[in-house]
Amino acid sequence: MKTNQIILLVVGIVVISAVAYMFTAAESPEAYVEKIEKERERQFKYLRFNVESPLTEDQKRNLQTLTFYEINPEYKIKARLISIENKKVRQVPMTDGSTERYIEHSYAEFELGGKTNKLLLLQSVSESDMRNFFLAFADETSGRETYGGGRYLNVRQDGKNSITIDFNLAYNPYCAYNPDYACPLPPKENLLTIAIEAGEKNYDK
Template sequence: MKKVLFIFSLLLIMTSCNSQGKRPLMGDTDYQKELNASYKDASKSPLKKKDLRKFNGLEFFDIDSTFIVKAEFTKIENAPTFEMATTTDRKPLYKKYGLLNFTLNGENCELTIYQSQDDLRDKKYKDYLFLPFTDDTSGNESYGGGRYMDVMTTDITEDNTVLLNFNNTYNPYCAYNDKYSCPLTPRKNHLDVEIKAGIKVFKKH
């Protein structure tokens, strides 16, 4: 009987330790939880080892529906291929795909959305569009080099509108580790408003 009680007590201790050791994923939305999970995974995280050891989750602004807007999409026809500047000597090929016009906090805004010519060769990414931007929080509460948002060609509706959710933005890998080469946000993609939504600047250890 004593042996059974001992084994039962041991199982309770092990269960308690496991439950304490497994912390729930940080984040208020599925998007935030998935992003935190990928950054916590050492096999694919852009974080430096010293930062990964202390990583408890990325910082985000509070979710704000104000920053979910419907934009009018205008396709740019016959756009030339160009070399986009990056944080290194790498010059990836892009094309301007279209213009996005929307109103945010009473301000008329316009962003250019791009298409990577390298991604077109990969079936997995051929529908991805690239939307980099800076705003009046850049360099303070958010990363100075700007933030990114992924938009799919399939997100563009038949009436040429697309829903932009600035709560679902992310930083370029360069914000976490200078070994990466990241596209620089073109100057024309600066918004003269504060986008207090999405990912915040990363505080390195």
């Protein structure tokens, strides 16, 4: 066999192997649903049993379940990451009137609800992993089906110019369960004019 034929054969094997890996490594719909369900179960157990839970002892005893929207893969979004060149520290208002310091790091831009949306990604001034971000948002469900003070997501950069936002993992801040806690309010940039029918719903006291 000639050298160029050997090279072509090797290249072909590599390409086929790569394609096969992509298909086998891709998460199946069933595996995705199971992953979200496990995270929701973990969240419930934390609130119900953990000593650091924001729930009072009475609330813990009475907590039977948390309420969520049905898992919808369409709310798992691959967003464009738009870096903010001149990053500033923002004093983010809290529910008790105080403020907390976060770095204005980037914007996540994506299409959803028939329009282009953009969310501000904040980073704690004490964050050690520069790929981790805090996302607080409100949407058209806020104050109705979901907590009026907005919901949170912990997101992580997974590409050079991209980030995955999975609204199925949106969760309530501590103050949704117990008003004695102070929680960051969503910045004005993150008040969406679409309904995010995914993630955690209102806490039923």
